[in-house]
Amino acid sequence: MPKSLLIDPADMRKRGTLHAPEIPLNAYVSDPVAEALKYGSTALVRMYRDMLMIREFETMLDRIKKQGEYEGVTYEHRGPAHLSSGQEAAAVGQAYHLTPDDLIFGSHRSHGEILAKSLSAIHKMEAVALVHVMERYMDGDILRVVEDYSDSTEQGLAIDFTLYGALAEIFARKNGFNRGLGGSMHAFFPPFGVMPNNAIVGGSADIATGAALFKRINRKPGMVIANIGDASMGCGPTWEAMMFSAMDQFHTLWGGPSLGGRDGVKGHPPILFNFMNNFYGMGGQPKGETMGFDVLARVAMGVNPSGMHAERIDGFNPLAVADAIERKRAILESGNGPVLLDTVTYRFSGHSPSDASSYRDAQEVKLWQAQDALVQFAEYLVVNGHATTRVLEQLHAEIKGRVLLALRAASSDHISPRLNSRTGDIGPLMFSNQYKDRMAADEPEVLIPQSASRLTQLHEKHRFATDEQGAPNPKLKTLTYAEALTEAMIHRFYQDPTMVAYGEENRDWGGAFGVYRGLTECLPYHRLFNAPISEGAIVGTGVGYAISGGRAVVELMYCDFMGRAGDQIFNQMAKWQSMSGGMLQMPLVLRVSVGSKYGAQHSQDWSSLCAHIPGLKVFFPATAYDAKGMLNLALRGTDPVVFFESQRLYGEPERYVAGGVPRDYYEVPLGEPAIRRTGDDVTIVTIGATLTVAIEAARDLAQLGISAEVIDTRFINPLNYDTIIASVRKTGRCILASDACEQGSFLHTMATHITRAAFDQLDGPVTVVGARNWITPPTEIEELFFPQKSWLLDAIDDNILPIPGYASVRTSMEPR
Amino acid sequence: MPKPILLPKLGNSVESCLVAAWLKQPGDTVSVGDAIASVETDKTTVEVVSTLSGTLMKHLVDVGDEVPVFAPIAFIDDGSGDAETATTANAPAVSPRARHVALAQGIEVGALMGSGPNGRIIERDVLAAQMATKSAETDAKKLTPVARAMVESGHYVASTPGSGQRGTITKHDLRPAKPEPTAPDSDEVQTVPLAGVRKVIAQRMRASLHTTAQLTLNAFANASAMLAYRKQLKASDEALGLRDITLNDLLMFAVARTLPQFPEVNATLEGDTITRSRGVHLGFAVDTPRGLLVPVIRNAHTRTLAGLASDARTCAAAARDGRIAPDQLTAGTFTVSNLGQFGIESFTPILNPPQVAILGVGGIALRPVQVDDEVRFVPHLSLSLTIDHQVLDGAIGARFLQGLARNIAVFDLLLAL
CATH class of the missing domain: 3.40.50.970 (Thiamin diphosphate (ThDP)-binding fold, Pyr/PP domains)
Known part of the structure; x- marks a missing residue:
């Protein structure tokens, strides 16, 4: 909706006929x-x-x-x-x-x-370049096999290299173009x-x-x-x-x-x-x-x-x-x-x-x-x-010979072994796990210097919810979760010349929830633009942009819209690093926002869906400090990250980390949950905005004589369970809560791990509190659907530790 | 089905209460809001009201017990439940954590009633039971002195509640401590729980070093006279029954006869009170299969050498067999620990509180002694006296050692005293 483009009713309502161009059919004439x-x-x-x-x-x-x-x-x-x-x-x-x-x-x-494309490239490339490619690709694993049987010219060697590399890939061999992880339908050679x-x-x-x-x-x-x-x-x-x-x-x-x-x-x-x-x-x-x-x-x-x-x-x-x-x-x-x-x-x-x-x-x-x-x-x-x-027959005989040699080598278990799961060959290929400040060395294209950007304005704000005396800072003068995200975006935009951001309402609107406010002034169109409402294309093009060597941040406004990009997220974004056998990197961040107030199709936490698909890093910050620190981490990495945000939290200042949100660059350590409140009697683990509810519940529990430890998971994948398990071993009691529907929630996966690791220390079942297994009802009755403070107390009272003096609101926490 | 009544938190700082009285007895009908017990906080007496209606089935704590908040204090059958719950009631669910804690503390979970969901036994139930047992075992008000001495010996444990007045535990409520589990043979390592006598020793040794200021003095006593006398005993007519008198008996005799001259040393320290004893109640360390025991010979200063030797023999045998009566293990005023027969030259004995001194006896060795112009090798006995410097200064200890050494050197004269 740029103001420079006028939609004139006089044009729009004018009578006329639309003419389509002619399309030639098989117009080529052989001469x-x-x-x-x-x-x-x-x-x-x-x-x-x-x-x-x-x-x-x-x-x-x-x-x-x-x-x-x-x-x-x-x-x-x-x-x-x-x-x-x-x-x-x-x-x-x-x-x-x-x-x-x-x-x-x-x-x-x-x-x-x-x-065909390889043969064409081989013909066009200098011999030196060809040898360089073959020697460097997978440290020469393919070349070493082919050198044993191929003729001596570089072009011929490269042809045999291609036949063997492709066939070994089809036969799922470690020497395949993609370590055998792509196979017939996916083989490729950048x-x-x-x-x-x-x-x-x-x-x-x-x-x-x-x-x-x-x-x-x-x-x-x-x-x-x-x-x-x-x-x-x-x-x-x-x-x-x-x-x-x-x-x-x-x-x-x-x-x-x-x-x-x-x-x-x-x-x-x-x-x-x-x-x-x-x-x-x-x-x-x-x-x-x-x-x-x-x-x-x-x-x-x-x-x-x-x-x-x-x-x-x-x-x-x-x-x-x-x-x-x-x-x-x-x-x-x-x-x-x-x-x-x-x-x-x-x-x-x-x-x-x-x-x-x-x-x-x-x-x-x-x-x-x-x-x-x-x-x-x-x-x-x-x-x-x-x-x-x-001559053509001779050509055929020569080709048969090459194909046969490739087959002999690729079908041999001795020459062409497979990846070995016992030695952990595949797991490390799931992520590239690299960190790069910039994907290219050029000067980033910007419209104004960073010092003139909104960053300067944001830096003047209070960085913590309260002042030294504990009195709340004025809301409009305190940095919010959304603005913390903005800071991370600005930082990386001024570092990485390849970084682009696009999605729905990303430019003039400033992002549907204001996260990109001020970015339009900083960046030329080609670095920040509105995409059509084509979620599949938004994510899919992001995948293509990233595996080509650039850093992309794509946004789907509402988490619920991931359904429209299901294939792109679950089959493309999650898979190409590992299906390439480690040949590709995918510095792609997909920002999605978990909503509320907008009913059944705009209020779902789908982090569990992403958790189920290997190959995606899944982050969900619940505080302003983490919003910036975790987005910083995602934006420097080379892996695909689904970055969950919460519309309940966009306006919130930092309330937990002393000192508030740093003005300088920092990163949150990958996969580490954060203890938000310490306690001895029960551990409450949350994902996302439910942290706020858990903290309120912990305050009530303290009144009732029960000391609760509250842990904010932050990272869904990868997730280091050590902190959580140590806490549960100490308290012996654990409930997990998030706004995701209870059935199939990732919390159940966590509960299983926790139960296994801390079984002998458990004093009651590890209990999951999710949203009800319904559609999200309208905002007026949302409290029936999303976990409330009383649900957490009920879960403890009903399942783990009856609390004297607590009057349960409900009689049962049965999921359905 | 039976449901627990939990002790409510009766104030922000209240962590536990003393049960003052039961206002409802097993079999009584109670309604919600009825006072069932009165309990004392550190400030006041409060009534605990029932949160259930039904029949009071069982008191889980006794009058005088200190009970942590949220612990179950009684069970009330509210009339709910069916056959199924009845079966589950027979085999109550136990949380892994509760099971773990119970195992470590030696508490029988089968005897507990759970306060968790559906009667599950959870950690707090075990902790409450443990606290009740502990308070029953150690609370001085609740044990008769004899029972207390027996429990402290480590050979007996109390079963609760006691049969005495207001649940006081008497010696009739004691049962022998479980024998130590014998560890299986293994070439590798053995893990043995610290329990029973060993645990008592461990606690006492630690307490000794933590609560006293120990100072050890070393000296030698000319043992010629003692050895000569022992030779005479060995050679005596068997009918006299003196042949079995040991060097240690001679030494203890010497100690018993020396101590009355040093009432400061023959003393105990309890709290801020030093008790100097006129009588010498002489403890002596005995190595038994279950660990170190210290039988006490009462009024040792009045015993003849033969009587003292006979008492020592009887006590040591009883200690080794585990037959010794608890009161033979308490109320000593001084202790002798002799490691001389193991070839130990000297060592630092650890005080046996509340006693303020202990004598360690090492081996006999020849020492050069100048007699006129020549050097002679004379057998000497090594003596190490550890004193509690809180009570005794070094000089007093030294004078006692000096006196003891002098008496040993003239042992035959000592017999005349």
């Missing part, structure tokens, strides 16, 4: 003479070689999977193999013009794209511009958009392609990614000296959505059955006035594909993307080896096989004199 001149025989034959290598690789996997044997090597492959035989021309044509700086993100069916391939349909759309955003904002060369299937056009996140990438603000608001941007930031992110249209989504048929677009490219007309420069191209002709990529690159580099390609292709094999192709007619497969790109392109090369049949 062998021109093509010979443009590419030359060597390059054309190399294209064929690359297609053939993919075909042989997939054929080998098909045989291994179905017959357990290839050229005398027997092996049982237990994992998946979604083969792309038939789609080789689409992959090779696309990769032809791509440089190592260009990135591709793929799908579960991306073996061909991995190989040094050649091959980025994560995603087993969630359409999963790459928003991640690739985030990578393109990184390139645009940080002025990095190259374009980004999301290779996704035709069936992903039915996925919300795919649409969200297209909407995000087409935002008008990239042109209307970004860049330009008056807006503080420097040259090169104006314009859309260089993202190309390439739909590998093989006409099947597993067994469902988007064209004619499960969707209504008829021609996939039509969808682009609804996205922006340029219709995403969409085209349908012939994915059976590598030269048609190469031509399209070359033309679209120019559009993308000029900042006029996004682009959509509807690349027609066909898979000859089933969805997977178990697929009996019951959903398609054998005749249909034959029709497409009759037009097999490999056969046709071989004919084209021979007919136009680029190669003889004999």
Whole structure:
């Protein structure tokens, strides 16, 4: 809602007709003479070689999977193999013009794209650079195996390196590109511009958009392609990614000296959505059955006035594909993307080896096989004199040899061992656990010096709730939880040039709850902007931005909206560091706010959902001191953090830590809970804003002669239980409370750990007090739903330690 | 089902109360608000009212008991419950913490009634029982002097409540302490709980060092006369029954005859009172399988050597067998501890409070003595006297040692006294 953009009713209400741009269908016309001149025989034959290598690789996997044997090597492959035989021309044509700086993100069916892009990069890279990559990648683990059997030229070595690294990954070997943790559907190799391939349909759309955003904002060369299937056009996140990438603000608001941007930031992110249209989504048929677009490219007309420069191209002709990529690159580099390609292709094999192709007619497969790109392109090369049949046959024999060598090495348990859980290989890969002040060395782009920012104003405020005499400081003159967060944001924005923040109402509004007040004045648009209300794209692009090398802070306003970004949080954000086998870092902070007062869809604490998914760090500060110290910690780390905040707490000053919120930079130690009040008789452990309730309950308990220790968990993952267990061993009694619904609450996980560790010291059951297992009722009757002080007393009185002199409000604390 | 009445917190600073009287007895019907007991805080007497209606089943504490707040004091059956709860009442739930504490304190949880949810026995129930036992065992007002001495000997424990007046524990309420559990054979380490006599010794030794100012003086006594006399005894007619008299008997005799001249040394210190005893009640350390015991020979200064030796023999045997009567272990005025037979040259004995002095006796060794112009080797006995410097100055102790050494040197003359 920038004031500079007028919404004029005179325009909005004007009569007229909307015209969509025309979308070319298979417009490429082959001109062998021109093509010979443009590419030359060597390059054309190399294209064929690359297609053939993919075909042989997939054929080998098909045989291994179905017959357990290839050229005398027997092996049982237990994992998946979604083969792309038939789609080789689409992959090779696309990769032809791509440089190592260009990135591709793929799908579960991306073996061909991995190989094509790698082969293209190998051809374009200097021998020295290639050797450097191979020696450095996983400390040369892959190279050492390949050196044993490969021929001596660097290019040949790199080709064998790629075949072996990819195959070892498919076979779940430690020498795989991603230590075997990605597997067939996820394998990737960043040094050649091959980025994560995603087993969630359409999963790459928003991640690739985030990578393109990184390139645009940080002025990095190259374009980004999301290779996704035709069936992903039915996925919300795919649409969200297209909407995000087409935002008008990239042109209307970004860049330009008056807006503080420097040259090169104006314009859309260089993202190309390439739909590998093989006409099947597993067994469902988007064209004619499960969707209504008829021609996939039509969808682009609804996205922006340029219709995403969409085209349908012939994915059976590598030269048609190469031509399209070359033309679209120019559009993308000029900042006029996004682009959509509807690349027609066909898979000859089933969805997977178990697929009996019951959903398609054998005749249909034959029709497409009759037009097999490999056969046709071989004919084209021979007919136009680029190669003889004999040369092509020799090429085939050479490729078979390479594939066989890769298979021998990758199928050997001796040469290619697997990760060993006994030696703890996998656990340490869950997080990168690094801390970096800045993800790049450049000077951060800001509009005013830090000394002129709101920070100076905030520093003048009281830092603690009360003065030395214990009298409350005036509310408006005392730093709040929300402002403590602001301080952490400002600090990192002025340190890390790659840091960006976006989400709903992040810029002019100052964040829906005021956390970003003052940031608009500090930062150019490309570092702080409003996103569309597309939670999937907000988080998904954040993932892509972070794994490309930048630090992103994305915000979902209400915790409840995480449901809209479920896949991006639970399958993407949580997984790519470990699925990369430690090759990627993800400095991504997702801020979510736990609400109240707004009913069933705006008042839920979903920290337990995040706790359940390995790969996410989960923080939930309950005081102003922690708000700043924990956000500081999250913003210097290289791991994905879901950062929970509480709308009950935004306006609260620091009340617990003596001295209040420091003006200087500090961090809260990772995973350590804080004792907020000491006591001997019962331990009350809380997550989030329930701390306030627990402190009140502890005061009442003191009146009743019971001394309660109150511990604020702060970190849900990682969480060091030592402090809590030591407390419970001392008191023998423990209740846990938070605003999350009782059923499935993370508090139960904590209770189990505590019970196990302190069992012999327990004087009663460790008892969980959560919100009721209902929808959150309206604010007028919220006290029926969220844990109240009396609930904590009841829980102690009913379950653990009957309290003389306490009149229980209720008779039972049964969860339902 | 039975439910507990807890002692309420009757003021912010009140941590415990004394039970003054029971106003309702087992079997009485009570209603909510009825006064069931009166208790004394440090300031006043207050009535405890019932929070339940029903039948009072059992008093859990006795008049005179000190009871911590929130501890259960009585059970009232409110008539609720069914067969199921009756069964659970038979096997009450016990919290792990309560079980743990009970085990460590040797308290039988089966005998307790729980004050936790649904009658669960929780930590405070065990602590309350422990406190009741402890106060029963140690509260002077509640034990007869004999019973107290027996309990303090470590051989007996009191069962509560007592059968005497107002629950006073008499010797009839005592039962022998549990024998020490024998640790299993092991090549590795053994863990043995500090309990029974050992625990009493530990507490007393610690108390001795904590509450007194110990000073040890060392001296030698010419033992020639004593050894010569012992030789005579050995060679005496068996019918006289003097052959078994030991060197230690001779020494104790010497001590018993010397002490009356030093009433300051033959004394006890209790509180601010020094009691100097006319009679010598002589304790002597005996090594028993259960640890160190100190039997006391009453009026040792009046005993003949043969009588003293016979008493010492009988007492030592009784102590070793665990048969010794508690009153034979108390009220000594001075103690002798002899380690000479182990080849110990000298050592620092630890006072046996409230006594103010203890004599440690080491071995006999030849010492060079100048007689006229020549040096002769004369057998000497090593003596170490530890005194409580709070009461005795070094000079007094030295004079006593000097006197004792002189008497030993002329032992045969001593017999005439």
